[in-house]
Amino acid sequence: MVKIRVLLADDHAVLRSGLRLLLNAQPDIEVVGEAANGAEAMAKARALLPDVILMDLTMPGIGGLEATGRIKSENPGVRVLVLTMHDDPSYLRQLLQAGASGYVLKKSADADVLSAIRAAYRGEVFLDSSLVGTLVDEVIRPVRCARPRDSFETLSDREREVLKWVARGYTNQEIAEKLFLSVKTIETYRARLAEKLGLRGRAELVRFAIERGLLQQTD
Numbered sequence: 744m745v746k747i748r749v750l751l752a753d754d755h756a757v758l759r760s761g762l763r764l765l766l767n768a769q770p771d772i773e774v775v776g777e778a779a780n781g782a783e784a785m786a787k788a789r790a791l792l793p794d795v796i797l798m799d800l801t802m803p804g805i806g807g808l809e810a811t812g813r814i815k816s817e818n819p820g821v822r823v824l825v826l827t828m829h830d831d832p833s834y835l836r837q838l839l840q841a842g843a844s845g846y847v848l849k850k851s852a853d854a855d856v857l858s859a860i861r862a863a864y865r866g867e868v869f870l871d872s873s874l875v876g877t878l879v880d881e882v883i884r885p886v887r888c889a890r891p892r893d894s895f896e897t898l899s900d901r902e903r904e905v906l907k908w909v910a911r912g913y914t915n916q917e918i919a920e921k922l923f924l925s926v927k928t929i930e931t932y933r934a935r936l937a938e939k940l941g942l943r944g945r946a947e948l949v950r951f952a953i954e955r956g957l958l959q960q961t962d
Contacts, residue, residue: 746773747864750791752784752810753799753826758849762797762856772860781805788814788821795844795863797856800827800834808837815842822863826856835870845869894940895955902939903957905932909945910952 749766751759751774759777766772776791778784780802788796796814800807811823822844827834835846844863847855848871859869898906901922908918915929922929942948 744771746771747795747860748773748775748791748793749860750774750776750778750784750787750793750796752778752781752787752796752802752807754779754802755799765853765856766860769857772857779803781807781810784810785813785817788818792818793821795822795824795860797824797826797860798843800825800829800838808834808841811838811843812841822866824856824859824863824869839868846871895951897939898936902932902936905929906936906948906952907957909933909936910949910957 749772751762753759753762756779763774763777766774775793776787778787782805784796784798785805787793798807798811802810805813807825807827811825814821814823819842823842824845824847825838825843826847826849828849838846844866845859845868847859847869855869855871862869895903904922905918908921913921915926915933918924919926919929936942936948940948940951942951
């Protein structure tokens with residue numbers, strides 16, 4: 744069986760020792776090296792070419808974020824999983840932009856780290872479940888906010904009234920007489936309707952008016 748070669752990068756020796764025992768006990772994973780800071784992680788990554796690096800975010804000197812970016816630029820094929828106590832979504836965004844393959848919180852490491860390593864090895868992105876909702880919300884919220892308004896909502900009361908009479912088959916002259924406006928003004932309103940609704944011709948205006956129930960309104 745081909746084993747997933749893992750490099751541990753964390754400034755706490757006790758944590759590295761515990762992780763080494765956990766990972767080496769797996770039939771498909773082996774720890775090939777350890778690093779106590781970002782600079783050492785970069786050097787070990789070059790020398791050992793691991794499949795996956797389990798990287799602490801906060802370390803002396805070069806931190807996990809900078810080390811991740813440099814390692815990914817030197818060897819894009821190496822997967823970097825960040826193991827940290829920080830659950831701030833801003834860290835997650837920066838690390839994903841730097842090329843990290845996942846984000847595992849230390850408080851849930853025992854349950855998630857094995858799944859995260861295997862997922863990263865397969866080329867997938869692994870995110871701690873507590874952060875998925877926040878990330879999805881940040882993606883969806885701008886889309887919802889940017890969603891265009893219904894074109895009908897952009898019409899003024901007068902424009903809706905003109906649309907209703909146009910859809911009923913009245914000529915510009917007849918509409919002008921009903922609304923006590925000039926024919927030129929009615930023509931201007933019709934041009935605005937065409938621009939706002941993106942409709943061309945009376946047939947499209949009639950169809951739109953029917954969909955909005957304008958022809959069912961009583962005068």
